[in-house]
Amino acid sequence: MITKKQKGVISFLIFFSFLILILNVVSAWTYKRGMADLKIQGNIRLELYSNYLHGVLGKYESLPILLAIDSNLVNTLLHPFEENRVETLNKYLETINRVSDSLDTYLMNKEGLTIAASNWNEKHPFIGQNFSYRPYFQEAMKGKLGRYFAIGTTSSKRGYYFAYPVEKDAEILGAVVIKIDIDSVEQKWAQRDESFLVSDPDGVVFITTNPEWRYKTLRPLAPDVLKSIEENKRYPDTVLTPLADNLITYEEDVQLLTIDVGKDIEKMRVMKQSQFMPHAGWNVHILTDTRELQIKVLLVNILITLGLTVFYIMLLLFLQRKQRLAELNRIETTSKKALREANEQLESRVLIRTQQLTATNELLRQEILDRQQTEVKLKRTRKELIHAAKLAVLGQMSAGINHELNQPLAAIRSYADNGKQFLEKGRLDEAMWNLGQIGELTERMAQIGVQLKLFSKKSSGQIVTVPLHGVIDGALEIVNPSLKKAGISMTINVIPVDLEARANHVLLQQVLVNLMSNALQAMEGQEVKEITIECNGKGEKVLVAVDDNGPGIAEEHLQNIFEPFFTTKKSGQGLGLGLTISDRIVRDFGGQIRLARSKGGARFEFTLERTQ
Numbered sequence: 001m002i003t004k005k006q007k008g009v010i011s012f013l014i015f016f017s018f019l020i021l022i023l024n025v026v027s028a029w030t031y032k033r034g035m036a037d038l039k040i041q042g043n044i045r046l047e048l049y050s051n052y053l054h055g056v057l058g059k060y061e062s063l064p065i066l067l068a069i070d071s072n073l074v075n076t077l078l079h080p081f082e083e084n085r086v087e088t089l090n091k092y093l094e095t096i097n098r099v100s101d102s103l104d105t106y107l108m109n110k111e112g113l114t115i116a117a118s119n120w121n122e123k124h125p126f127i128g129q130n131f132s133y134r135p136y137f138q139e140a141m142k143g144k145l146g147r148y149f150a151i152g153t154t155s156s157k158r159g160y161y162f163a164y165p166v167e168k169d170a171e172i173l174g175a176v177v178i179k180i181d182i183d184s185v186e187q188k189w190a191q192r193d194e195s196f197l198v199s200d201p202d203g204v205v206f207i208t209t210n211p212e213w214r215y216k217t218l219r220p221l222a223p224d225v226l227k228s229i230e231e232n233k234r235y236p237d238t239v240l241t242p243l244a245d246n247l248i249t250y251e252e253d254v255q256l257l258t259i260d261v262g263k264d265i266e267k268m269r270v271m272k273q274s275q276f277m278p279h280a281g282w283n284v285h286i287l288t289d290t291r292e293l294q295i296k297v298l299l300v301n302i303l304i305t306l307g308l309t310v311f312y313i314m315l316l317l318f319l320q321r322k323q324r325l326a327e328l329n330r331i332e333t334t335s336k337k338a339l340r341e342a343n344e345q346l347e348s349r350v351l352i353r354t355q356q357l358t359a360t361n362e363l364l365r366q367e368i369l370d371r372q373q374t375e376v377k378l379k380r381t382r383k384e385l386i387h388a389a390k391l392a393v394l395g396q397m398s399a400g401i402n403h404e405l406n407q408p409l410a411a412i413r414s415y416a417d418n419g420k421q422f423l424e425k426g427r428l429d430e431a432m433w434n435l436g437q438i439g440e441l442t443e444r445m446a447q448i449g450v451q452l453k454l455f456s457k458k459s460s461g462q463i464v465t466v467p468l469h470g471v472i473d474g475a476l477e478i479v480n481p482s483l484k485k486a487g488i489s490m491t492i493n494v495i496p497v498d499l500e501a502r503a504n505h506v507l508l509q510q511v512l513v514n515l516m517s518n519a520l521q522a523m524e525g526q527e528v529k530e531i532t533i534e535c536n537g538k539g540e541k542v543l544v545a546v547d548d549n550g551p552g553i554a555e556e557h558l559q560n561i562f563e564p565f566f567t568t569k570k571s572g573q574g575l576g577l578g579l580t581i582s583d584r585i586v587r588d589f590g591g592q593i594r595l596a597r598s599k600g601g602a603r604f605e606f607t608l609e610r611t612q
Helices: 004-061 063-068 071-078 083-100 135-140 183-189 223-232 291-319 325-424 428-456 468-486 505-522 555-560 578-588
Strands: 104-109 114-117 146-151 158-168 171-180 195-199 205-208 244-251 254-259 268-277 282-289 464-467 489-495 500-503 530-538 541-548 593-596 603-610
Touching: 004 063, 004 158, 004 171, 004 183, 004 268, 004 282, 004 291, 063 083, 063 158, 063 171, 071 083, 071 104, 071 114, 071 158, 071 171, 083 104, 083 114, 135 146, 135 158, 135 171, 183 205, 268 291, 291 325, 325 428, 464 468, 464 505, 468 489, 468 500, 468 505, 468 530, 500 505, 505 530, 505 541, 505 578, 505 603, 578 593
Parallel strands: 489 530
Antiparallel strands: 104 114, 104 171, 146 158, 158 171, 195 205, 195 282, 244 254, 254 268, 268 282, 464 500, 500 603, 530 541, 541 603, 593 603
């Protein structure tokens, strides 16, 4: 016969077995559901980070392709022993490197020897260095766009390399290389409470929000892989050790790692999600701490245990109500205490979550401040770019100005010889007339120099009232030699004649010079060449238009004409910055420039604030 004590033991064993079964099922379901939530959140953040990396690389991807067609690079590779040519190219690459905000820009011949570099005046320049062992150079010599990440053997700086072949008549002469800085990527994302990794195709981590994980491997590397890395000098003076002790594949694109995070915690189990960037050949990873999920599973188990225990106790109390009233009171007290502790734990979690939200808000405010500072830097860079473009225009005008000065110089010499003969013969009136002509010619030459100095200096950008006739006259002084040489007829209509607008004299003059220079180059080869400048006052606005009778702009180029570095000109005639700079100048004046309909050729119009 089964005693009461034995019945109690049997019922407890049944309850305990049922409880274990329920806890296993609930734990598995909670863990799987939690992992699914972490995976979704991780994929969103991983996609965001991958898009950010795509944007950083895409910003510079087309730059070596544009530089590869530059006649300065082609001519230097064809004539590498001309000292002045190499020195000029070094300064040119230095300017390109500064404007594009890249780390280094350099040119290599087909043997891999660097012949020109933007860091020519630094302590350890690349000039004379041979980088033929780098994969990006090998890819470029095959006629492809080379991509590669490595630590610089000369500069010891991390960077991502773009290389593109420089060709002439289908022959590869060498390669131009752009090296960009990726330290800003780590600095930007290190402020977030997330762990991101970027690894190369061999599994070596080179970008990470945790500096202690840099140059670690996600798996042990084979000897041939280590040998290849050493031959390419990808990570010189580094020891590649595994980051994780073990790796468990949870799903197809999700793995579980046990890593050493240092600090007060020796080991941590994390979930690793990965996404491949095909163009760069990188693998982007996000590591999500699973400790909160483990705590969540534990709390669920505690609650399930408490609930089932309460139910079991209540059932026993119901059956033994009459015999064990005293025991029931004790069990109820114990249950209430357990529930109170669970409630306190929940309140503590709510408090922690509130603190986390407060920290997130503070981070957002900091990001807004960073964005404002970036906008200030952008405006400063824009002014420097405008000044660089003005100097480029001056270089293009040098031939015309030289022609304009040679004529007065020849006339001065002739008048001086005649005056000398008149003095010897005592014909003072004729000699004085010749001296007067010499004075007028020197005054003309001085005016050309004053106009050139005014255009080349940096403008403060101050907006004042300017007469449009004066601005147009100043612009014509600059481009007039080129207009005469090309045989272009000019038509100027300013209505009313004394029309004035709110602008900066030098910057507005630059806009007109850019538009007239574009029109001049567009009409190259035509028999009849005409440029018309119209200025009309309409209410509180002034409409300025520059019209030509050239071939116009093709339909497929219309959406790109104001983009930086976009040009339809021949190689060596420009960098494609004229319309971009003109658009930014007019916007600073409060106006807007656009391509308008024209009977023939191209017509650019922009508006300014009129001065009453």
